Amino acid sequence: MTIRTRFAPSPTGYLHIGGVRTALFNWLLAKQAGGQFVLRIDDTDTRRNLDETLQPILDGFNWLGLDWDEGPEVGGPHAPYFQSQRLEHYQAAANQLLASGHAYRDYSSPEEMAAEREAAEKEKRDFVYSRTWMAESDEQAAEFESQGRSFVVRLKMPRDGKCEFHDLVRGDVSFDWGREADHVIQRGDGTCLYHLANVVDDHDFEVTHVVRAVEHLSNTPRQIFILQSLGYEMPQYAHIPFVAEPGSKNKLSKRKIDQYLNNKDFKRLYQAGAEIANRIGIEADPYSFNPVLVDFYRDIGFLPDAVLNYLVLLGWSLDDKTEDFSREEMLEHFSADRIVRSEASFDCQKLLSFQASYMNALPLKQKTKMCLGFLQKANLVSDPVACEQGELISQIVEAAGDRICMAGDILKFDTFFIADEDMEFDEKPFQKRMVKPANAGFLLAEFNKVLNVTDDFDAAALETTLHGFCENQGIGVGDVIHALRVAVTGKAAGFGMFDTLEILGRQRCCNRIQIALDELAKRVEANQ
């Protein structure tokens, strides 16, 4: 049997990280068995612009490399894959259910329904519809209609026995039929609802494994009732735990972003992202740009494999030790029976640590390419990039090493792309390293003279030069190197000092030191 799974997003305009985890499990299950992963768009209830609301989701999948065998853009033997274009199938199914007596026209008014519901609640019993306005024959229907009533189609659910099925994650599950409500499957206007559409599509698309979040577990009996009534074969179900909020067991929700921002790690990640976003022209409004949404990671330069690796471990594990999974390894080892039953909270730190290690393992060339994109978006280098600049960027990326965790971090080293006269000094380190030590200015000026005439200007030679200079002056390296860093980069922290000098080159170094000394003189004057 070919395994066919599906992921069925509603076009909401964004791709939720929890949704991706569900999609990933579906994708893995199908792909590892040589089966197909289908993308279906659940847009029965949307009147919004599909371009705007669907494209970000498709982009997210493309970025992650979660390819679908059938669905939007690629088509397939069961096209169309949009529910909005399959309404007649659902209507036909509704009619079939009506004809076979598994559904009925219900002429109750919303108020009458509400009254029954309330009464049940008052008496503390399950709400089961009295079926007072149920019409099973055309005569009954005509009578209700003569009273000015209109109908919806409801499922005529069994009232005895149990619905039993096996779930790949939860084991044997059973529900009492008698507690299930007669759900509406077709609205007054003739359009059909989710549960019907879902069952019909899964059947038409030949989906063999329904892998979805647990919140659908309690929907399953009514879906089973529908599919059995329609004579369909039952798929394998796997209800996976949802992804929970950082630090709680509530379902992760995009809408509660304000609350998550109170979480220290979540906030730090968001702020790091926002800093990058601000520089490359992306609006960092937390409602459209935040760590719950997949775009966030793409936009600030995460590696898709790192995100996937983190996600696969959220509710699944291979053993007691293995944590690193390439795409191939995931495909090889993933199995539904090792999916955990309890919900897992989203942990930014761990995601970040995967990102750091994946980034570190990325070949320099690719890392440079990623970083280049950010420099261009921030208008720090031209597009296309000039040849000698390309070399410079590669040097910087190499020197920065693991200080670049996400590609957008390259912007922390913008000092190399700024004209000397436009460089700004961070105030705090300037005070601490330049103003406060009495001899900083003198030492820097002296060392500048040395730099001006020293023969070789590569990192190794410069290191020797500086050490020689310190020896002559009778000082430690620490006495001058901090001021040097501030003078040359404007910042307190950065990568290796000598790499920095070499990359900048003699002229720019001397130039910047002179600017820093002038700045220092101004401060001293002002203080007197």
Added chain:
RNA sequence: GGCCCCUUCGUCUAGUGGUCUAGGACUCCGGCCUUUCACGCCGGCAACACGGGUUCGAGUCCCGUAGGGGUCACCA
């Protein structure tokens, strides 16, 4: 509230009756390295929700309690 589900370090998890004085990872805290910031290395703190059973023996099986969550739409 009814129904259903879940419960091992702060977090993700390993664990299917003895090998558990509970293992790994992230975080955190020390230390080393070091010109800064990182990385790296070494070390450390830290958990079986509780109460009853069953058993020679329970994190592991059973019952109960508590806590947490999901779901109860003419949403998906």
